[in-house]
Amino acid sequence: MINFLNQHGSELIIKTWEQIYISALALFLGILVAVPLGIILTRYEKTAKYVMSISSMLQTIPSLALLTLMIPIFGIGKLPSIVALFIYSLLPILRNTYIGMNKVNKNLIDAAKGLGMTTAQSIFKVEIPMAMPIIMAGVRLSAVYVISWSTLASYIGAGGLGDFIFNGLNLYNPALIIGGTIPVSILAILTDYLLGKFEKKVTPVTKSGVKK
Amino acid sequence: MSTAKEIVSFRNVAKKYRGGSVGVENINVTIKEGEFVCFIGTSGSGKTTTMRMINRMIDPSKGKITFKGHNIRHYDPVRLRRTIGYVIQNNGLMPHMTIQENITLVPKLLKWPQEKMDKKAHELIKLADLPESYLDRYPAELSGGQQQRIGVVRALAADQDLILMDEPFGALDPITRDDLQELIKHLQEELGKTIVFVTHDMDEALKLATHIVIMDSGHVIQDDTPDNILQHPANDFVKDLLGEERLLQAQQNTLSVSDIMSTNPAKITLGKSLAEAIRTMSLRHVDYLLVTDDDNKLKGYIDLETINERYSKDASVSDIYNCTRMKFRKDSYLRDTSEKILKQGYKYVPIVDKDNYLIGTVTRASLVNIIYDAIWGKEELDNPDEIKLPASIAKGSDKS
Numbered sequence: 001m002i003n004f005l006n007q008h009g010s011e012l013i014i015k016t017w018e019q020i021y022i023s024a025l026a027l028f029l030g031i032l033v034a035v036p037l038g039i040i041l042t043r044y045e046k047t048a049k050y051v052m053s054i055s056s057m058l059q060t061i062p063s064l065a066l067l068t069l070m071i072p073i074f075g076i077g078k079l080p081s082i083v084a085l086f087i088y089s090l091l092p093i094l095r096n097t098y099i100g101m102n103k104v105n106k107n108l109i110d111a112a113k114g115l116g117m118t119t120a121q122s123i124f125k126v127e128i129p130m131a132m133p134i135i136m137a138g139v140r141l142s143a144v145y146v147i148s149w150s151t152l153a154s155y156i157g158a159g160g161l162g163d164f165i166f167n168g169l170n171l172y173n174p175a176l177i178i179g180g181t182i183p184v185s186i187l188a189i190l191t192d193y194l195l196g197k198f199e200k201k202v203t204p205v206t207k208s209g210v211k212k
Numbered sequence: 213m214s215t216a217k218e219i220v221s222f223r224n225v226a227k228k229y230r231g232g233s234v235g236v237e238n239i240n241v242t243i244k245e246g247e248f249v250c251f252i253g254t255s256g257s258g259k260t261t262t263m264r265m266i267n268r269m270i271d272p273s274k275g276k277i278t279f280k281g282h283n284i285r286h287y288d289p290v291r292l293r294r295t296i297g298y299v300i301q302n303n304g305l306m307p308h309m310t311i312q313e314n315i316t317l318v319p320k321l322l323k324w325p326q327e328k329m330d331k332k333a334h335e336l337i338k339l340a341d342l343p344e345s346y347l348d349r350y351p352a353e354l355s356g357g358q359q360q361r362i363g364v365v366r367a368l369a370a371d372q373d374l375i376l377m378d379e380p381f382g383a384l385d386p387i388t389r390d391d392l393q394e395l396i397k398h399l400q401e402e403l404g405k406t407i408v409f410v411t412h413d414m415d416e417a418l419k420l421a422t423h424i425v426i427m428d429s430g431h432v433i434q435d436d437t438p439d440n441i442l443q444h445p446a447n448d449f450v451k452d453l454l455g456e457e458r459l460l461q462a463q464q465n466t467l468s469v470s471d472i473m474s475t476n477p478a479k480i481t482l483g484k485s486l487a488e489a490i491r492t493m494s495l496r497h498v499d500y501l502l503v504t505d506d507d508n509k510l511k512g513y514i515d516l517e518t519i520n521e522r523y524s525k526d527a528s529v530s531d532i533y534n535c536t537r538m539k540f541r542k543d544s545y546l547r548d549t550s551e552k553i554l555k556q557g558y559k560y561v562p563i564v565d566k567d568n569y570l571i572g573t574v575t576r577a578s579l580v581n582i583i584y585d586a587i588w589g590k591e592e593l594d595n596p597d598e599i600k601l602p603a604s605i606a607k608g609s610d611k612s
Contacts, residue, residue, distance in 0.1 A: 111304025114269055114376075115318050115366075116294030129308050204308030206350050 004175050008164070016183050018078075019160035023150040026082050027143050030089030035135060038097025039123060048098060055091045063088065063149050067156050081153030088149060089142040096138025100131030129204040136199035140192055147188045151180070161187075216244040218281075219374055219406050220266055225275030227261055235261045236430040239275070243408060243423070245373070248400045250417035251410045252453070253427035262427065263376055263410045267296045279374070294318055297367025297375030297405075301382050303359045305351040311337070311362055312347040318370040336365040340395070357388035364396060368405070375399070377409045381416070393420055414453060418442075426450055460585050469549055470542035472582060473563045473572035477502050482511060482530040486519055489529055502562050502570055503533040510562055510570040512536045539564050542571055550579050 005012070041048040061069075066087065070080030104127045112122040128135075154162025164180025167173070220243040227235035236258035243249050251259035264270045265277055268289040277284045284292060305314050313320075315336050316329040324332075337344055340361040351359050360380060367375045377396070381389040397420055399405045411417055417424050418438050426434040426441070426449075434446040442462035445451045451459060478496040480489050482505050489501055499516040512533045522532045539562045540549050553561055553576060563572045 105302075107300060107302045107304050108306060110269075111298070111300055111306075114267060114293055114298035114300065114304075116290050116292075116321055118290050121321070126306060206307045206352050208310070208349050208353065 004179050008176075008179060012164075012179065012183065015159065015161045015163055015180075016187070018158070019147070019150055019162075019184065019187065022078060022081055022153055022158055022160055023085060023143075023146045026085035026150070027089050027139075027146050029082070029086045030093055030142055030146070031139060033086075034090045034093035034138075035097050038094045038135075039101055039128070041094075041098050042101040052095065052098065055094055058087050059091045063152055064155065067152055071156055076157040078153075078158045080156055081150065081158035085146050085150055085153065089146050092141040092145070093135070093138040096141075097131065097135045100134030100138075101127055103134065104130040133199065133203050136195065136202065140195045140199070143191050143195055144188045147191060148184060151184055216246050218242050219245045219279065220408070221278045222262070222265075223276045223278075225262075225265065225272045225277055227258075227265065227270060228273045234430050235270075236427075239432055241425055241432060241435055243406065245406055246400070246404050247423045248397070248407045248421050249409065249423045249425060250421035251408070251425045251427060252412065252414065252417045253433075254412060256429070257427040258430040259410050259412075259425075259427045260378055261430075262425075263378060263408055266374075266376060266408065267293045267298060269293075294322060294370060295372055295374075297372040299360075299363050299367045299375065299377040299380045301379045303351070303356075303363035303380075305359055305363055305366075307351050309350075310347065311349055311351065311354070314351065314362060315347075315366050315369055317366065322370055332369055336369060337362075339368075340365045355388075357384055357391065360384060360388075360392055361395065364392065364399075368399070368403075373404075374406045374408065377407060379410055379412070382411075382413075389416075396420070414455065414458065418458070426453065467546045467582075468543050469540050469546055469563055469574050470572065472546065472578050473542070473574045474578070475572045477562065477570065477573040479504055479570060480514075480529055481506055482528070482533070484529050486523055486527050486529065486532070487525075489514060490516075490519060500560070501529075502573070503529055504570050508570055509568050510536060510539060510564050513562070536562060540574070541566065546579075546582070549574070550583070553579055 037051070041051055058066075063084075066084045067081060070084045074080035074083060108126055108130065109122060112126045117125065150158075150160055151162035151165055154160050154166055161180045161184050164176050168176030168178075168180065220241075222239045222241045225239040226237045229235055239258075239262055241249075241262075251263055253259045261270055265272050266279065266284070268284055268287070271285075279287065279292070279296075305311075306317070309317070312330075312333045315333045316324075319329045319332060333347055334344060337347055340358075342358060342361060346354065346358070351362070354362070364377075364380065367377075380396075381392050384392065393416065396407060396409075400407050400420075400422075409417075409420065421438055424434075424436065424438050424441055425432055426446075428449050434441055434450050436444075441450065442454065442458065445454060445459070454462075478492065478498045478500070479502040480492055482503060492501060493499060493516060500513055501515075502513050503511045505511055512535045514529060514533045518532055518534065538552070538556075538558060542563050542565050549561070552558075553574065558576065560573045560575045562570055563574060565571055
């Protein structure tokens with residue numbers, strides 16, 4: 001272990017950073033697109049069905065295939081991996097946002113409108129806060145997916161902890177495989193934990209005496 | 213209140229939904245300031261649709277709705293809604309906002325200063341009859357009835373004069389509902405708010421409303437005061453909605469004595485001899501006779517006891533008759549007369565028209581029958597003799 005760290009320590013830090021960079025960017029783009037899209041879709045029921053099935057279809061493409069499919073368009077490196085992972089992150093966030101927004105008590109939306117909230121006020125002050133736990137569940141799910149799949153991104157030259165794993169596989173070096181896998185797992189668990197904390201923070205309080 | 217200004221009016225309003233299904237049609241209703249208007253009907257009758265058109269939650273496909281004299285189409289819907297209170301069935305309180313935030317939701321949208329909102333919140337929680345400490349709680353920590361109290365006072369936070377309520381107490385238990393009904397009746401009677409209330413509960417409508425609009429399959433069937441609706445149900449639908457029991461009870465209140473009187477009273481004219489009087493009594497199986505002059509004007513009565521005491525062969529009715537103790541005009545209401553008759557122990561009371569002509573009698577027995585009907589309903593009476601009376605009641609209501 002110490003031997004491994006001596007040998008690959010600095011490389012490990014760089015690769016972990018690459019991993020975080022790729023997955024965070026993909027996830028961030030995913031949230032940026034999927035959350036507003038999910039909200040808009042609740043206003044267009046018919047379109048929603050098509051968008052949902054298209055995004056489910058994208059999800060069925062094997063991850064390795066999707067990554068390699070990006071090469072003709074974006075070449076190799078970080079960009080195609082980020083795009084591919086972004087596509088993967090879309091569905092859970094989109095679906096949860098859509099379901100979460102749709103599940104908001106219709107009475108509340110009616111009350112918000114009837115009391116004189118504009119559509120935007122209703123969305124931001126009532127619907128999103130109410131849908132937050134479900135939206136966040138989608139974000140957490142996506143985050144874990146994206147982090148673990150971003151190891152495959154090293155296959156198209158994006159770097160990251162996948163480099164250790166693929167090298168280990170090619171060189172029959174279990175230490176390298178384990179040395180790449182463990183940080184990925186830790187990263188995924190840690191992210192999920194931090195997002196869980198964040199979820200609690202953004203979930204609206206409905207009982208007094210509960211501290212944020 | 214009859215001189216009050218109109219606050220909302222519907223002129224030939226119709227709503228057709230996409231696909232051609234008709235929501236409501238040909239609605240013409242005028243709501244005056246300070247009224248308590250109940251829209252009542254079965255589900256799908258269009259009552260909620262009609263109410264929701266007032267604050268533009270639904271826009272009519274045809275016709276004109278005015279609010280305070282202006283066509284509501286000329287108002288910005290968001291601003292219009294902020295000036296009209298709105299209460300819905302499941303209170304619609306925001307679970308993620310404290311009671312205070314919920315109450316001051318509309319003032320906040322209107323950007324009131326914080327102190328003014330605080331003052332309003334304290335004022336309204338008092339109106340809702342809840343402790344001020346509740347202002348910091350969340351809706352989930354209140355009981356259903358308390359939540360709806362907040363829901364009701366929230367509709368007043370920006371000093372709205374018109375409040376729309378969509379079956380607000382449908383989900384509450386009867387006792388809580390009574391409390392809340394009193395609260396909103398207070399708002400209408402003492403704070404002068406105009407309330408438009410949608411319900412399917414006739415008891416609630418009759419209890420609260422000063423003006424009832426009965427709707428069925430998108431049409432207004434009857435639009436009148438509760439009393440007039442009870443007295444003159446427009447058709448069988450309204451009668452069904454009111455229910456037999458309420459109609460009977462209402463009839464007790466609104467029947468006039470002439471509706472139940474017997475038009476063939478045992479009577480005798482002044483000039484007849486006492487012997488003849490006794491013969492008439494025995495023929496009619498009664499122990500009294502009403503005394504009239506030759507023109508059939510009521511003079512008084514004689515009874516067997518008096519004849520017994522003062523009998524002499526030469527005496528005529530005019531010598532010994534008593535002056536009438538009590539008589540009723542034929543158009544006086546039963547509700548005003550029945551108690552006098554029953555409590556004071558009269559067996560019968562003569563009924564006269566406006567010129568004091570005798571036209572009938574009301575007997576204690578006939579009154580008692582009506583009260584039985586009102587309290588226990590017709591089914592309980594299996595004695596055919598007693599069923600005759602409700603028939604006469606039905607005849608009476610047709611006449612009126």
